[in-house]
Amino acid sequence: MAEPATPAAARSPAGTPQRDAVVTRIRRAIVLGELRPGDKLREVHLAARFGVSRPTLREALNLVVQDGLLVQEPYRGFSVTRLDAGAVRDLARTRVPLDLIAVGAILEDPTGRRLQLVRDAWRAFDRLAFDPDPLVQHEAHVAFHRGLWAASENTALLRLWPVTEALSTIALAQEQAARADPHRAHAMHAQIVEAVTAGDAAAIEAVLRHHIIDSAEEFLLLDET
């Protein structure tokens, strides 16, 4: 009553719901490795840290659960998803055909607009690929792949993207130390754009497979021996 020196409502940035801001901060914490796969999340602690109430925090957590970054067990709480070696292999094997669906749609477009979208995605990535902030690097990398799917203008693919992105993010977060070399990622993406522009289906499949399977292999080497 007479002591609300800092009312929580004072700093609500009247625009986007706070919940979405919390979602972003949770994602960031995972990408940055502050929250590691397997970590348990305690609601009161996080709510205090983010300056929101528990109901709002829970809404945010549930959102993150649904695209796979977190898992929830009833009455046991939320924890960061942990992928085993098989899951990473499955992801790699599944992503290639999905990327090929996207590329197929891009090449089917006679107007060339979709190809232009790919080039736009490339330019955006190119600008940020060597940013000093590793979070920016990660987001640029992810945005490029999302852009590839978006360029297909396939709405079903776009719906599947968040799940795919979350799984990939976890896989990367798991091997926090051996983060992918930005130069290699840049070169790989350049090859992808080049192959798509050329329209050579076989080359596209080869380079995509190389990029994705290779990333997975790198992870598997660390994880298992």
Place this chain on the structure above:
Amino acid sequence: MAEPATPAAARSPAGTPQRDAVVTRIRRAIVLGELRPGDKLREVHLAARFGVSRPTLREALNLVVQDGLLVQEPYRGFSVTRLDAGAVRDLARTRVPLDLIAVGAILEDPTGRRLQLVRDAWRAFDRLAFDPDPLVQHEAHVAFHRGLWAASENTALLRLWPVTEALSTIALAQEQAARADPHRAHAMHAQIVEAVTAGDAAAIEAVLRHHIIDSAEEFLLLDET
């Protein structure tokens, strides 16, 4: 080790949080056509109808949003997802390759366990395909396709399933009237199981394509003319 003598479970299955029960009821309402694509959902009304508080209801709604059955616009509320003709076509085109990934993994398994899982899914479907309750029919149909993906033992595919299922459900709900003929679905699924058992890749792709694209066409004929 006494049996779960939970009397409080009068309105929700033992152990599972009420929120999950609400999620199920919302899904059912959509499948049954009580909630039609495009309908707005008012929180107070639904909370009263389901006998839960608004925070709990919102948690449930957010869960359903994430796999695509609902959409949420800030300060405008939740509404049932509506797919246009292009989205349905995209979905059909995207599902075929995904199903082929599953089938590929099933055929790769030398032990035959995955094939057995397919047959299990078929048996479960066969038992319920002609149930008088249309909801049971729908769930049996969906469960068969999920079973096909599950039989691949590909965890990435399993994660993608909820999104795919939600989109398919919406597409079906949209043409509430012209519900698929259960006999045809039964025959189609029989063909799929047969082709997978035989291991004939070309035949599998043909029958899958036929089943999925055909369902989509049926929808498109109603929607567009």
Place this chain on the structure above:
DNA sequence: TCACTGGCATTGTCAGACAATCTGATCGGG
């Protein structure tokens, strides 16, 4: 040593309230 029974920490849920925002209808001006 091991099964069992508490207590404690954490999650699941509720109720009511208030602020922020959207919606639709009314009203004044061109």
Place this chain on the structure above:
DNA sequence: CCCGATCAGATTGTCTGACAATGCCAGTGA
């Protein structure tokens, strides 16, 4: 008569604070 601005009601987003349900762990007794 038509059109845009304004205002009240309705709806969503969020908070506080509390209580119930469940899981976890330590202490107890056989």
